[in-house]
Amino acid sequence: xxxxxxxxxxxxxxxxxxxxxxxVRFYEVQTGKPTNxxxxxxxxxxxINLNKSDIASERKIAFIDSNKDLFLSPTYKRDxxxxxxxxxxFLWNDKNDTLAAVADGRLIAWYYxxxxxxxxxxxxxxxxxxxLPEIGQMTQMISFxxxxxxxxxxDGGLVNVAISPYPSK
Numbered sequence: 785x786x787x788x789x790x791x792x793x794x795x796x797x798x799x800x801x802x803x804x805x806x807x808v809r810f811y812e813v814q815t816g817k818p819t820n821x822x823x824x825x826x827x828x829x830x831x832i833n834l835n836k837s838d839i840a841s842e843r844k845i846a847f848i849d850s851n852k853d854l855f856l857s858p859t860y861k862r863d864x865x866x867x868x869x870x871x872x873x874f875l876w877n878d879k880n881d882t883l884a885a886v887a888d889g890r891l892i893a894w895y896y897x898x899x900x901x902x903x904x905x906x907x908x909x910x911x912x913x914x915x916l917p918e919i920g921q922m923t924q925m926i927s928f929x930x931x932x933x934x935x936x937x938x939d940g941g942l943v944n945v946a947i948s949p950y951p952s953k
Contacts, residue, residue, distance in 0.1 A: 791845070793834040796859055798845055799827050806839045807844065808832055810859055821860055827937055833896075834859070835883070844897060846874055854885050856897055865900050867892055868892055872921065873935075875928040880952040884933055886923045892913050892923055895951035908938065919943055 801807040805828035810819040814898035843859045845893040854871040857864045884893040891914040900907040926934040931949035
């Protein structure tokens with residue numbers, strides 16, 4: 785077990801099945817019982833993270849598979865949508881439902897990821913892409929608080945990146 789294989793929110797715990805890395809299992813936090821739903825993907829899942837939404841019906845899980853593709857899915861039904869390719873790392877904002885990822889040397893932030901289930905064009909309008917040639921490959925997102933994102937480069941150096949704080953308001 786490590787922080788890439790397990791994620792917890794207010795109401796649900798998600799973990800990658802140790803016997804089959806293509807499956808994510810969900811458990812109720814209060815009772816510890818498994819939910820009626822598990823998520824199965826075609827490739828091994830390497831990294832998972834639940835959003836911090838207070839509303840259980842809006843609970844989403846983002847995950848990276850062995851091809852380094854980033855996907856998004858609700859935690860109550862199988863509706864997996866690919867968001868980005870060549871993803872090094874990703875994080876949900878600690879206060880709202882903004883998702884950010886480092887993919888192919890760029891920082892991508894989706895201000896409202898749920899928009900993908902309404903209209904893909906709306907999703908494109910609700911994201912920001914920043915080219916960051918100074919971060920390179922194999923980076924790790926350390927924190928995403930308010931509008932500040934901290935990224936650790938391959939050489940260990942830290943890079944702070946700011947995104948607009950206004951969409952979350």
